[in-house]
Amino acid sequence: MSTSPIPAIGIDFGGTSIKLGVVVGNEVIAHAPSIATQEYDNPEQLIQAIAQFVKYLKDSHPEVKALGMGMPGFVNFYQGTIYTLTNVPGWNNVPVRQMLQDATGLPTYVENDANCMAYAEWKLGAGQGKTNLICLTLGTGVGSGLIINNQLHRGATCSAGELGQTSIDYKGRIGHYGNRGALEDYVGNREIAADARTLYAANGQDKAIVDCNPLALERAALAGDPVALTVWNELAKKLACSLINCCYLLNPEAIIIGGGVAKAKDLLFEPLKNTMRGQLFAPLMESLEILPARFGNEAGILGAAHLAINTHFFEQ
Amino acid sequence: MSTSPIPAIGIDFGGTSIKLGVVVGNEVIAHAPSIATQEYDNPEQLIQAIAQFVKYLKDSHPEVKALGMGMPGFVNFYQGTIYTLTNVPGWNNVPVRQMLQDATGLPTYVENDANCMAYAEWKLGAGQGKTNLICLTLGTGVGSGLIINNQLHRGATCSAGELGQTSIDYKGRIGHYGNRGALEDYVGNREIAADARTLYAANGQDKAIVDCNPLALERAALAGDPVALTVWNELAKKLACSLINCCYLLNPEAIIIGGGVAKAKDLLFEPLKNTMRGQLFAPLMESLEILPARFGNEAGILGAAHLAINTHFFEQ
Structure with a gap:
């Protein structure tokens, strides 16, 4: 079925x-x-x-x-x-x-x-057989959906599962719905590029990467560029904050990550897992798999x- | 039943x-x-x-x-x-x-x-008949439990429902499990008292309230003390951050709040509701009741x- x-x-x-x-x-x-x-x-x-x-x-x-x-x-x-x-x-x-x-x-x-x-990821992909999972996709924004107790969780007005709108800073910048510090406003592709440009400029490398898109930043980091590596580590810390919140609230078996940024694999997944491991109560981490999405x-x-x-x- | x-x-x-x-x-x-x-x-x-x-x-x-x-x-x-x-x-x-x-x-x-x-609140109290709710109690720490889709939600290792450990600041202070910016480390009774003392000191009123417990701060605020009112408003903003996150993730019908701090009623509930109203996508707020716990x-x-x-x- x-x-x-x-x-x-x-x-x-x-x-x-x-x-x-x-x-x-x-x-x-x-x-x-x-x-x-x-x-x-x-x-x-x-x-x-x-x-x-x-x-x-x-x-x-x-x-x-x-x-x-x-x-x-x-x-x-x-x-x-x-x-x-x-x-x-x-x-x-x-x-x-x-x-x-x-x-x-x-x-x-x-x-x-x-x-x-x-x-799709739950029924056919990386999340098959899981009872509780969160699946997110990283792009211009952050899209996400929750499976809770073997059901797609919709909530009272079908508005649940919006990880991108959850806050990582209660004093943070004001976003689309008046909400402060929304994850999406820190880890969307545009925001990553802006952060990278700021870091390159502070490092006296204004022209190091003209278009700081995820693929360019991935190539730079793999070539050992310290600024690009910092960008990935900072991105992982911010994303980890929202995912840690999900875990303390929902204690899922799996987090599934797709979208352009997730293609960088270990550059994102390793610092993400390390940050989460350092901040989660051990049984929450031990029961958790952090997986790349199967479908593109x-x-x-x-x-x-x-x-x-x-x-x-x-x-x- | x-x-x-x-x-x-x-x-x-x-x-x-x-x-x-x-x-x-x-x-x-x-x-x-x-x-x-x-x-x-x-x-x-x-x-x-x-x-x-x-x-x-x-x-x-x-x-x-x-x-x-x-x-x-x-x-x-x-x-x-x-x-x-x-x-x-x-x-x-x-x-x-x-x-x-x-x-x-x-x-x-x-x-x-x-x-x-x-x-208890779901079966017998303020949350009777609700399908999805979060219930929290504010004291030395923050305790909470989730009802999702008419079930107590426990998660993979029965460690779910820990709102007090969710972060309101990804760069915040490091807490009990290594986690940064845990709500509990901002809105526990000890932290509220410390914040109040700092505010009174900054205002040249070191001795205004000797023991800044919730009851003393409630009485001071009701008597019009501007520092105490600020303490309640700041507390509401921090608590709102975690509750807004819950709403964007879970879209519940009710948030039920108990514990010592909740006894201050409107001093907490009014700024809390106002902050949430300003930061939640409208259908999330329209379907939501924020209620005091029935049982003490x-x-x-x-x-x-x-x-x-x-x-x-x-x-x-």
């Missing part, structure tokens, strides 16, 4: 592009062309475009039985509505589930995109499709 | 004293004399003393069917063992459940004391007794 053979369409709705695929088991067996999110003026037009591509996939795969879509923002799974999307204007209180279901004729479910990723870009499509199938046919 | 009529003995094992009572429904119908915790040299002697008082209660109430004990530290509920107690030396890896069951002949369960309190000192006895009965007869 965890790799259900019932075919479904999964959609990964991103701020830049929307990707669609037909999922069977843990494979995406067919893709539709990507949709450029920002080229549509309003939700209605964008949903019509998505529905056209769903039809395109359904024509060649009439065996699909459900449709799942992951979206970047606060999504009420049970109501099928979007409260708000992080980087796409105009999406406030949109009944997207009903609109998409009407336009496609398929049983449709919508969920937060990081919840879809967590669901297709986690969202896979998770959305499986969530739709499992909710529709098996009640999750 | 939530106020089970099956009688049980509940024990609240504190660092200073141990209290025992016979529980029926939401009442403690009989007490035993308190035991002075620190007068016993080792776990064996203390358990024998507890067993004597259990026998004393059982003789007058032979209808009791189970025994539950809450303890201040990391307790493995399923194994019935203590990893370590916070303020009682010599309690490391003690199989306390088996020892107490052998000594009393009653089906016995042991649990973290704050989990017992959370259980008897929460531990009530929760331990009900947890024992419900686990033994109804699987929680």
Whole structure:
């Protein structure tokens, strides 16, 4: 059941592009062309475009039985509505589930995109068989989802699992929701790059790396650049703070980390594990695995499709 | 079932004293004399003393069917063992459940004391009917327990629910487990008193309040003392940080607050609610109630007794 053979369409709705695929088991067996999110003026037009591509996939795969879509923002799974999307204007209180279901004729479910990723890693990936886990993805922002007691944890208004909004400093900078010291405002790609530029400048190396993206900083650190190594260690300390908080609250068996920054592997994972080991009560650490995500870009499509199938046919 | 009529003995094992009572429904119908915790040299002697008082209660109430004990530290509920107690030396890896069951002949369960309190508030008190809640008690330390999806959440090694160990500052002072910026190290009674003394001294009022305990600070604030008011507002900001983190992670319906500091009511609750309202995504706040605990000192006895009965007869 965890790799259900019932075919479904999964959609990964991103701020830049929307990707669609037909999922069977843990494979995406067919893709539709990507949709450029920002080229549509309003939700209605964008949903019509998505529905056209769903039809395109359904024509060649009439065996699909459900449709799942992951979206970047606060999504009420049970109501099928979007409260708000992080980087796409105009999406406030949109009944997207009903609109998409009407336009496609398929049983449709919508969920937060990081919840879809967590669901894919739990059902099919690095978190298979775990009872409690947190799965996060590091990119422009920090997305995350929680599995608690063998269920995707949604909370009272389906707004749970937002590790990126948790604080690492009660006096820290004010973020998107008025919240102070949000992790996302310290470990997002832009913030990492800004910190790196500051450190290089303080070291008299203004031009050492022109674009301080994660890949450039990874290469520099692997070549022994001390500033780049400091950047990774500081990043690990900040991330560790939020993950330590998760552990003291939830005592999970696994933390699964994906996204661009996680590709640096040991540069991130080693200082992260060391910091956590030094700050966690021993039984919390001994029972914990810190793992790289199994799926990359297709986690969202896979998770959305499986969530739709499992909710529709098996009640999750 | 939530106020089970099956009688049980509940024990609240504190660092200073141990209290025992016979529980029926939401009442403690009989007490035993308190035991002075620190007068016993080792776990064996203390358990024998507890067993004597259990026998004393059982003789007058032979209808009791189970025994539950809450303890201040990391307790493995399923194994019935203590990893370590916070303020009682010599309690490391003690199989306390088996020892107490052998000594009393009653089906016995042991649990973290704050989990017992959370259980009592959820089953019988301020949290009745809630699906997801966090319950905390503010005193020398910060104790807390989580109810998630209608279950006491224990996690992989029964070490979950430790809000007091979560960080509010990733660069903060180093605490008991090597962890930085633990909430408990900012809002415990000793820390509040120290902060108050510092503020009074900075204000040229070294002798304004000799013993800056919560009650004295409450009276001073109610009389309009600006320093005492500042102390309460700062306390609320620090506490809000950890509670905001809980909300972004878990999206609970209720936060229940007990303990000495919570007796100050609006002095704590108003700035706490205002800070949280300003930093939480609106649907998280709209679905949230922030409530004073219903039970005071008897929460531990009530929760331990009900947890024992419900686990033994109804699987929680």
